[in-house]
Amino acid sequence: MEFLNYLISGISLGSIYAIIALGYTMVYGIAKMLNFAHGDVIMVGGYISFCTVFYLGLPSWLSVLIAMAVCTVLGVVIEGLAYKPLRSAPSLAVLITAIGVSYFLQNAALLIWGATPKVYVPVVEGSMPLFGGKLSISYVSLLTVVVCIIIMVGLTLFTGKTKMGKAMRACSEDKGAAQLMGINVNRTISMTFAIGSALAAVAGVLQCSFIPMLEPTTGSMPGIKAFTAAVFGGIGSIPGAFLGGLLLGIIESLAKAYISTQLANSIVFAVLIIVLLVRPAGLLGKYVPEKV
Amino acid sequence: MGRVNRGWKGLKKSTKTDFATYLGVIAAFVLVNALRGGGMLSSSLTGQLVPICCYIVMALSLNLTVGVLGELSLGHAGFMSVGAFSGIIAAMSLQRAIPFAPVRLAVAMAVGAVFAALAGVVVGVPVLRLRGDYLAIVTLAFGQIIKDLLTCLLVGYDSDGLHMAFNLSGTLTINDLGLKEGGIAIIKGAQGATGTVTIASFAAGFVLIMIALAVILNLVHSRSGRAIMALRDNQIAAESVGINVTKYKMMAFVTSAALAGAAGALYGLNYGNLLASKFDFNTSILVLVFVVLGGLGNMWGSIIAATVLYILPELLREVRDYRMLVYAIVLILVMLATNNAAIKGFFARIFRREKGGAVQ
Structure with missing residues (x-):
């Protein structure tokens, strides 16, 4: 029973990582950049949702929609101002710019909302007892898992069936060729950032419902973990991000319970290293040998 | 060239740049010391002289990995922390054996360098098999693991020597080491x-920068350095002409780790209290920013x-x-400006005029 409890909390934690990793992996797949500011968009999403509930007294579901809208705009603005001018620059320059954006968002949040942690009210409360109360699943966990599966299926359908989704895949394959086929590459990339940021807002709300503390640095660790998850599953692959996130959450939760709380993160990273040594492109990533 | 060139004009361009770099560092050291002697430096700035030296060495050593070897490392602070704690x-344990502080500092820096180099070997063997962003994430992972492991470390010293314990469960305290009367707790x-006991000094920082510069510049201009840069520019081509990939990658990576360890030891001995969490991902990123902007x-x-x-x-x-x-805004603007085609073209025109029309 105990084991099942840890497993369930691992799965819901993993679902949050998966949602963030999906955003990471989409942006990476298309723009070939590590968007270190992604974790901070999560934090902004959490704060927006907090403010709409706390100051405006709006219902939770509406606050999620508002957070998604704000983060979508934020994502597109960041992309337009900071990343678009660097489209042809070396990847390290883009990486440092992303770090600059991350610093900017954290410090802006620090100025606006202060350093004192805010206590977030979870979007849903209570839990569902199972097996006569021996096991309980909180509704937040259930919601997280359901939302994660919906997003995952939605994204797979979107990239597989719609025109925009196909354009995204084309751009991630070969930007030049995509442009020749009449695809507007810049608009496609903006769209990817919009979707990724909206997902980050959802992840922010769920993350804050799971651990109801909100600080300017709330997003950094989940951001790094989700990045790890995306690489774990094979960066650029949507099912890979889902699988990577889920596994990462489960490993973390079980390591915390059975091995050591302090070393839980280290164990997660150690597993990542071992997996990458055996499969250098991640679990579901395609390994493309370099040809001369 | 058959003709032997003498004097400044006859030197290679890279040699001139190297000399200018050494001279610049010496001049800066003399200038700062003069200013300090004249009481012209604010106390907050004086307190930052040693950390600045440490971060300069960190940036130099990371530049060896990222700039010369061409592999993105996001865990460089891990080596710094290994150096700092060792x-x-x-x-602290040699306090009685070597009473003269500068020598003790030098020994501590050497120990830091050796341990960080060992960590560099342990990390380098798996990491250098990977490429690109995968390599970056694994260095990040190692940085986090090193930080977490050091957070669990308990070390004390008494007349019997060093006592160490590994606080995996989170329940041990420094008392569990069973130190004798007069023993000291070093890491809790x-x-x-x-x-x-803070024994770091600005002069030591200056010497460390000069050593780091000498090591890196000599390595870069040597046969090995050319092999390393060939690997950076095209690994397959370099391999095909018989360059040993693992050997040269490890050479650059371990040298870089050792220098970071020495910088870490100096940094650690500059503060009475030091947390392992100081050397987290953000510190690695901070140094990376120095390298990329420089x-x-x-x-x-x-x-x-x-x-x-x-x-x-x-x-x-x-x-x-x-x-x-x-x-943050300055950082973003600098990156945008240095990669802007119009601004680049503007500077290129100015420099071309100065060089008298020489085209690169």
């Missing part, structure tokens, strides 16, 4: 190193970028709450 342990797990493979660029960017938040103290915000 250096602190060495310095999550509380980090406390009560360290220019990849450009050593004097790293020195200037590290100095300016380390002091910048201090100078921005005027605007208090907004200083990190301003820092």
